[in-house]
C-alpha cells in the first residue's frame with residue numbers, strides 16, 4: 001500500500017505530466033523558435049498558429065491562405081509532426097496515467113457512472129474524503145473524444161469549484177452540479193454532507209430533484225434576497241469549527257476527525273447561483289474570506305456564474321457553448337463536456353432515500369433523556385461546566401459556563417419556555433456533575449413555585465442533590481435576592497483569598513493546589529431577575545452593585561450567574577451597569593426574545609416554538625446555534641432524574657425559602673433551643689431567626705411598632721414563648737399587661753402556654769397596669785405590655801397627692817428596668833405614640849424595635865442616624881437593634897399557632 005503522501009505525490013506528478021504534455025502539444029512550435037528568428041515570417045506564422053491552437057488553425061481560413069506560401073509549408077509540417085509525436089507519447093503514456101490517476105482517486109460514487117450507485121446509501125464515515133470528484137470528460141481539442149479521459153476535480157478538504165455557464169444556457173452546468181452533489185451525498189453516511197442553496201434569481205431554487213433533502217435539514221434553500229445571512233452563517237460556522245477543534249485540544253478539524261475515527265462536523269457545501277456579475281463589495285469580500293478559510297473547516301463553495309478572487313483554492317470550468325467547456329485543471333486546448341445528466345426520477349428517489357435514512361438515523365424526536373449522559377455524575381468541573389441543552393436536526397447543541405462564557409442571559413416572553421429551558425439546563429448539569437463539582441442556588445421572582453419541586457415536599461420527599469438553596473415566591477422579597485448576591489460576593493472573597501494564598505488566579509489552578517478542599521463551581525439561577533431592580537431604592541442600588549461585582553470577579557472563581565427575564569430591555573438599572581451585560585457572554589434567546597442578542601441579530605424573531613438561539617459570542621450573529629429544547633418540565637422528565645439522583649447521590653436537603661409561606665415558630669431551628677426572644681425569620685440565605693440580646697444593660701427593651709395587629713401579636717407571642725424555653729421555671733417571670741379588651745384572649749393564650757411550662761405568669765387587664773412593676777428582680781422579669789397607647793389615659797392619670805403618674809413610672813421602668821433584669825416588650829401603634837411615651841430624652845431607653853406597617857421615613861429618627869429604606873408590606877417587618885445592627889434586617893413574623901398549642 002502506498003502511503004497517503006506518496007499517493008498524493010504521485011497524483012500530483014501525474015497531473016503535472018498531463019499539464020506539460022498538453023502544454024507541449026499546444027505549443028509544439030517552440031522547437032522552431034530559433035529558426036523563426038531567421039525567418040520572421042515563419043515565426044509570425046508559427047505564433048499565429050500557436051495563438052489559436054493547431055486544431056483551430058486547421059480550420060482557419062487565414063492560415064489556409066498563408067499555407068500557400070512555400071516558406072511556411074515546412075513550418076506547418078514540422079509543427080504538425082511535432083504535435084503528433086508528442087501526442088503519440090501522451091496517448092502512449094499520459095492518457096493511461098491520467099485515466100489511472102482519476103480512477104484511483106474517485107472511488108465508488110466519486111467517479112462511477114450514476115447507474116452504479118445512485119439510490120444506494122453511502123457508508124463512508126468521512127474521516128477522509130476522496131481526493132477527486134468526477135464532473136465529466138475531457139479530450140484534447142483535435143483528438144477524437146474516444147481518446148478522452150474522465151475529468152475530476154478536487155473538492156472536500158481541498159478546494160472550491162467555479163462553473164461558468166455559456167450565455168443563456170445553464171443546462172450542462174446544472175447537470176454537473178446535480179451529479180456532483182449526488183456523488184457527495186451518496187459517498188458518505190447520510191448527514192455528513194449538508195447543502196445550502198442560494199440562487200439570485202429564484203426563490204424555489206434550482207436542483208429540484210434534491211429538494212426531498214430539505215425535510216431532513218440536509219438541504220437548506222436560502223432566500224435570494226438574504227445572501228448576507230447565508231454568508232454570515234458560513235463564516236460563523238467556520239469560526240465555531242475552529243473554536244471547537246481548539247477547545248477539544250486539536251489544532252484542526254482534520255485532526256479531530258482522525259482522532260475520533262469519524263467525521264465530527266458535517267461538510268457544508270454551499271451552492272451559489274449568480275448572474276455573472278460581481279457581488280457588492282462587502283459580500284464579495286466576505287465570500288472570498290469564506291473561500292480562503294472554508295476548506296479547513298469543511299466549508300466548500302460551488303459557485304455558478306459568480307466571480308470570485310483567484311487567491312483561493314479553486315478550480316474553474318467555463319462553458320463556451322451549450323456543451324463544451326474549458327477547465328483550469330487541464331488548461332487550454334482540452335475540451336470538457338459534462339456527463340449525461342442523471343435520471344430525474346432516480347435522483348429524487350435517491351434524495352428521498354437519503355432523507356428517510358437521516359430521519360431514521362436521528363431516531364424519534366429527541367427528549368429529555370437525550371440531554372443526559374450515559375453514566376451520571378462523572379464529569380469534572382475543573383475547567384468548565386458543559387451540558388447538552390437541545391438538538392439541531394438531531395445534533396446535540398451544548399451550553400458552556402466557564403472562564404470564557406462565565407455568565408448567561410436568558411430572555412423570552414412569558415410562555416416561550418424559559419422555565420423549561422432552565423430545567424433542561426439544570427437536569428443536564430445535575431446529571432453530569434456531582435455535588436462536589438457543582439452547587440446550585442435558584443431563585444424565582446415569578447409568582448408561582450417553579451423551583452419548589454427541587455426541595456423535599458409532602459408528596460415527593462426527594463430533592464436535587466446539587467441544590468443548596470431554592471427561593472420561590474420572592475417577588476416581593478427583593479431582600480432575599482440581595483442576600484443571595486451578598487452571599488455570592490462573600491463566597492467570591494473566600495475563593496479570592498484562597499487563590500491568593502496559593503498564588504493562583506483561576507479556579508482550575510486553585511483546585512490543583514488544594515485537591516483536598518471542595519471547590520465546586522457555583523451556578524446561581526435568577527429567574528425574572530429584573531424584579532431585583534424594580535424600585536428606585538437602596539435595594540436596586542445595592543443589587544446592581546453586587547451583581548456587577550459578582551459578574552466581574554465570578555468569571556475566574558467559578559461562580560456563574562444565569563439571569564433570566566421576560567424582557568431585559570426594560571431593566572434601567574441594568575443598563576447603568578453595562579459590565580453585567582457584557583460579562584454575560586452566553587446569550588440564550590427564546591422565540592421573539594428582545595435585546596438579548598446583538599442588535600442586528602434577528603434570529604430569535606423567526607424561531608419556531610420550543611426552539612432557542614444559543615449564542616456563546618455575546619449575541620453576535622455568527623455565534624448563533626439553534627436548538628430544539630425537549631420538554632423538561634412535564635412529569636417523568638426532570639422529576640424522575642431528580643428522584644434517581646436523590647437515591648444514588650448522598651447529599652443534604654437544600655434550604656427552601658418560600659415567600660408565600662409564613663414559617664411556623666414551632667418548627668424553627670432557633671426555637672428548639674432559643675438563646676433569647678425570637679422575633680421572626682430573617683430574610684437571608686442562611687436559615688436564621690432574629691434573636692434579641694437581653695443582657696442586663698440599659699436600653700434592652702423592645703418596641704413593636706405599627707397597627708398590623710396579627711403581626712404584632714405574632715412578634716410578641718414568639719418572643720414570650722421562646723423566652724419561656726430559654727429560661728427554666730423559676731429563673732424568670734412574666735407579666736402580661738393589656739388594657740384593650742379585644743386582645744385579651746390572645747394575651748391569655750400566650751400566658752397559658754407559659755403557665756403550662758411551669759412559669760410564673762401574671763396578667764393585668766385593669767387599672768393596676770399603672771402600678772407598674774418593681775424595677776429590679778433577682779431573676780429575669782419580662783414585661784409584655786400590649787397596646788401601650790391604648791392605656792394612655794390610664795397611665796397619664798395622677799392620683800391626688802401622688803408624686804408620679806403611671807406614665808412617669810413606666811418611663812422609669814424602661815430606663816432603669818433592664819439593668820435590674822426587668823425587660824419590657826411594648827407594642828405601640830406608631831412612632832409618634834412611642835415618642836410620646838418615651839418623652840424628651842427617653843429615646844435610648846428602647847434600644848431595639850420591630851416595625852410593621854410604618855414608613856421608613858418615620859423610622860429614621862429611631863435608627864441612630866441610619867437611613868431606613870422600608871416600604872411596609874403584609875407579613876413583613878423590619879428589625880433594628882441599635883447595639884448590633886449597622887442596617888436593619890427584614891423579618892417574617894413567625895406563625896406561633898402550633899407553638900401556643902403545644903402541651
Ligand SMILES: Nc1ncnc2c1ncn2[C@@H]1O[C@H](COP(=O)(O)OP(=O)(O)OP(=O)(O)O)[C@@H](O)[C@H]1O
Pocket residue numbers: 412413414415416417418419420421446610629630631632633634
Ligand atoms: N420544549 C418544550 N417542549 C414541550 N413543552 C414545553 C417546552 N417548553 C415549554 N413547554 C411548555 O410550555 C409551557 C410554558 O413553558 P414555561 O413555563 O417554560 O414558559 P416560560 O417562558 O417560563 O413562561 P412564564 O415566564 O410565563 O413562566 C409549559 O406548560 C411547558 O410545559
